[in-house]
Amino acid sequence: MDRVDGVDDAFIELDGVEKVFEVRRKTGFLKRERRQVRAVDSISFRVERGEMVGYIGPNGAGKSTTIKMLTGILTPSAGRLRVAGIDPSRERTRLAHRIGVVFGQRTTLWWDLPLVDSYRLMHRMYRIPDARYRENLDRLVELLDLADLLDVPVRQLSLGQRMRGDIAAALLHDPEVLYLDEPTIGLDVVSKARVREFLRELNAERRTTVLLTTHDLQDIEQLCKRVMVIDHGRLMYDGPLAGLHEAGESERTLVVDLERELPPIEAPAPARVVRVEGPRQWLAFPAAESAAPLVARIAAEYPLVDLSVREPDIEAVIAKMYAEQAGRAVS
Amino acid sequence: MGSGRLYAAVAAGGFRRYATYRAAMLAGIFTNTVFGLILVYTYLALWDERPHLGGYDQAQAITYVWIGQALFKTLGISGGGFEDELMERIRTGDVAVDLYRPADLQLWWMAADGGRALFELFARGVPPFVIGALLFPLALPGDVMAWLAFLLAVALAWVVGFALRYLVALSAFWLVDGTGVVQMSWFVGWFCSGMMLPLNVFPGVFGDIVRMLPWSSVLQAPADVLLGEADPLGTYAFQAAWAVALLAAGRLLQSMATRRVVVQGG
Numbered sequence: 001m002d003r004v005d006g007v008d009d010a011f012i013e014l015d016g017v018e019k020v021f022e023v024r025r026k027t028g029f030l031k032r033e034r035r036q037v038r039a040v041d042s043i044s045f046r047v048e049r050g051e052m053v054g055y056i057g058p059n060g061a062g063k064s065t066t067i068k069m070l071t072g073i074l075t076p077s078a079g080r081l082r083v084a085g086i087d088p089s090r091e092r093t094r095l096a097h098r099i100g101v102v103f104g105q106r107t108t109l110w111w112d113l114p115l116v117d118s119y120r121l122m123h124r125m126y127r128i129p130d131a132r133y134r135e136n137l138d139r140l141v142e143l144l145d146l147a148d149l150l151d152v153p154v155r156q157l158s159l160g161q162r163m164r165g166d167i168a169a170a171l172l173h174d175p176e177v178l179y180l181d182e183p184t185i186g187l188d189v190v191s192k193a194r195v196r197e198f199l200r201e202l203n204a205e206r207r208t209t210v211l212l213t214t215h216d217l218q219d220i221e222q223l224c225k226r227v228m229v230i231d232h233g234r235l236m237y238d239g240p241l242a243g244l245h246e247a248g249e250s251e252r253t254l255v256v257d258l259e260r261e262l263p264p265i266e267a268p269a270p271a272r273v274v275r276v277e278g279p280r281q282w283l284a285f286p287a288a289e290s291a292a293p294l295v296a297r298i299a300a301e302y303p304l305v306d307l308s309v310r311e312p313d314i315e316a317v318i319a320k321m322y323a324e325q326a327g328r329a330v331s
Numbered sequence: 332m333g334s335g336r337l338y339a340a341v342a343a344g345g346f347r348r349y350a351t352y353r354a355a356m357l358a359g360i361f362t363n364t365v366f367g368l369i370l371v372y373t374y375l376a377l378w379d380e381r382p383h384l385g386g387y388d389q390a391q392a393i394t395y396v397w398i399g400q401a402l403f404k405t406l407g408i409s410g411g412g413f414e415d416e417l418m419e420r421i422r423t424g425d426v427a428v429d430l431y432r433p434a435d436l437q438l439w440w441m442a443a444d445g446g447r448a449l450f451e452l453f454a455r456g457v458p459p460f461v462i463g464a465l466l467f468p469l470a471l472p473g474d475v476m477a478w479l480a481f482l483l484a485v486a487l488a489w490v491v492g493f494a495l496r497y498l499v500a501l502s503a504f505w506l507v508d509g510t511g512v513v514q515m516s517w518f519v520g521w522f523c524s525g526m527m528l529p530l531n532v533f534p535g536v537f538g539d540i541v542r543m544l545p546w547s548s549v550l551q552a553p554a555d556v557l558l559g560e561a562d563p564l565g566t567y568a569f570q571a572a573w574a575v576a577l578l579a580a581g582r583l584l585q586s587m588a589t590r591r592v593v594v595q596g597g
Contacts (some may be wrong), residue, residue: 071431073589096433106425108432112348121344124337125434319416
């Protein structure tokens with residue numbers, strides 16, 4: 001992202017941020033081995049106000065550590081980090097009034113008490129003016145369809161209901177930025193769609209900056225124009241979602257149905273047969289190339305019955321990226 | 332103050348959370364009454380043999396039993412307060428949610444435990460005490476001031492008890508399995524607060540030491556205020572000193588914990 005001498009609209013800024021944990025491992029009865037784990041390794045990026053950015057990576061890649069540094073509950077070991085101009089770990093409480101956080105696998109709601117009790121607590125905790133609290137609550141209850149759930153103890157809510165309840169709790173104080181850590185994990189298709197729809201509206205209407213961490217690439221595809229990929233604590237990709245295909249050297253697949261079972265098609269490189277199953281064969285070729293010459297050649301030389309082209313699966317692209325990174329790390 | 336309203340809301344939530352479990356409340360009243368009865372007959376046997384043991388007459392000894400039953404759950408003398416939940420949150424990493432809030436961790440849990448304690452005082456403290464008073468002649472003061480003095484001592488006892496249990500709970504940041512520490516704290520809390528026997532009965536250096544420890548301000552101190560065996564102001568000073576020291580230790584441990592410890596679960 002381009003920047004104009006520090007007066008850009010960057011809302012979240014990271015410059016060479018690192019987080020090193022010291023892990024002590026038991027190696028004997030009383031012996032401990034100290035080891036340093038670099039959970040986040042020199043990450044720099046900036047997110048502008050009103051952007052909606054996907055932050056993805058495999059388990060243990062450093063996503064949650066980054067989010068925790070952005071909320072101020074973890075202090076970076078090195079580098080510079082600012083959210084809304086605030087250094088999170090130094091002014092955690094001041095920043096807390098301006099951010100909202102949803103951890104998909106944790107809840108901020110009071111387990112034993114009706115949902116609305118947790119909201120009343122947020123009212124006090126964030127010192128939300130009464131009128132604005134009422135207004136925000138009414139709006140969130142309507143948009144997230146919570147009206148029938150307000151008096152239900154949180155422990156009786158389904159996962160999808162609880163997640164909507166948690167999202168509302170994170171937004172009552174009108175945060176300028178929302179961190180979502182796996183907001184759709186474990187949700188059914190309908191609940192997922194509902195959460196995504198809500199986030200899209202939130203971002204469009206309120207210009208709330210959203211940083212979304214997820215394993216579900218559909219979340220990203222449907223919500224984010226920009227995606228950042230992190231692995232082993234390093235930022236491996238930062239750009240438009242479409243660009244991931246090029247960066248990951250992804251391939252499309254041509255599925256060919258022949259009249260009968262035949263040996264693998266002799267295709268011109270770099271296209272190659274990756275799978276044969278009876279009369280059906282799968283050929284991989286670079287996503288950037290046209291399928292036409294390949295199709296023409298096969299049609300000319302083989303008894304072709306039917307064919308289809310499959311677009312690269314973004315998950316496969318990312319998996320390939322991780323694998324390459326791991327390969328480089330080993331060599 | 333705005334934050335005063337927040338912690339009042341947290342305390343109110345703590346109160347209501349415990350109030351939702353009615354069956355547990357009834358079971359608790361039953362348990363405390365039965366334990367009270369067992370202890371009463373044990374003490375009666377003891378005080379028959381050794382009248383004025385620890386400076387108490389028989390009625391005072393029986394009164395002491397029912398004070399103990401009233402405060403046992405209220406002050407979490409052998410656990411059962413907020414600390415189980417906080418330790419679980421630390422173990423699972425849910426404490427991250429508590430940490431990013433614009434609130435202080437210690438005050439938050441103190442408020443929550445205050446709400447709980449207030450509920451337990453009425454729900455599980457008063458009923459066994461009333462049952463005890465109906466069944467046995469108790470040595471209770473007649474004037475309101477003595478009762479108010481007692482309640483203030485109970486409030487301070489709760490602060491000390493909270494501060495001790497907060498230290499126990501924070502150990503979960505360092506220990507993956509805190510069961511040992513918790514069980515130890517139950518036993519120490521139970522014995523050293525005077526749940527088994529009033530600390531007054533222990534002779535010599537052992538008695539002197541055990542009466543100086545913070546746990547003695549949890550049960551022995553308020554009991555002696557109600558029984559007219561201790562000067563309230565001196566008792567308050569003793570309790571307040573421990574409260575301040577232990578709360579400060581909790582703050583220190585809290586800042587160490589949040590600075591150095593990886594929150595579990597990535």
